[in-house]
Amino acid sequence: MKKIIALGILALSVAGTASAQVKPEDQIKYRQAGYSFMSWNMGKIKANLEGEFNAQQVQAAANAIAAISGSGMGALFGPGTEKDIGNVRTRVKPEFFQNMDDVAKLATDLNTASNNLVAAAATGDKAAVQKAFGDTGGTCKACHDKYRAD
Template sequence: MKRMLASSAVGLAAVVLASAAFASDLKPEEQIQIRQAGYSFMGWNMGKIKANLQGEYNADQVSAAANTIAAIANSGMGALYGPGTDKDIGDVKTYVKPELFENMEDVGRLAHDFVAAADNLASVADGGDKAAVKSAFGDLGAACKACHKKYRADD
């Protein structure tokens, strides 16, 4: 088990470093488009969890969606907030407020809280307990809203 955790940590570190290197090669508009796609995919998976919590509960679907959210949250998306991604570029619109780029310590704390909540949801979802998933899902939603409230402009 320790070996698996160590290799997972090494693998995650490699992905984060590769993500940063990859993102620096992208144009600002490509960074915006990719980060928006990541958030859209997380939102779609959150919708699947919400539907399961409100209707017939399928633990396998919830676990798959929660693990997808955690994987994206841990993918190093912060690297997609590079120079020039604080404003619209041609037809590519961003909803990030410029204040995000001025408050990186706060953003880092919010991002850490978001990743921790996503990881917790994935762990809880793997257990299959609907009530525990509902609580962890609420925590993840609160982590999302904490950043949106400060750093996401209205549509």
């Protein structure tokens, strides 16, 4: 258990150092790129659920979503990224930065849901994927509803 805690602290330290080395406008661009890629993969799963189901495509998309959600994207919400910078726009609400405990819970929920999506996709069971996909989308929506400006 002590090793897990130490690794967690080390990961947070590295993430903090990494974000300090990336300009705020680049942090915004990188996080937007990550979420766009995640959205694209959600769209691929949705298309498979609404049309011909290709378990291999669904599994690849689910793996990509889980990889992004577990990649430490939180490090890209550093100081200065709560507002537009030049021509780099952000839709994150200032409340995001004032409610970090809630944000951490939402991020954990996304990680859990996306890992469940991977497990469902690995079974090839369309009904299981449908449920896990809905749960994953719900975690995205929960954060968007609170912390994303229109």
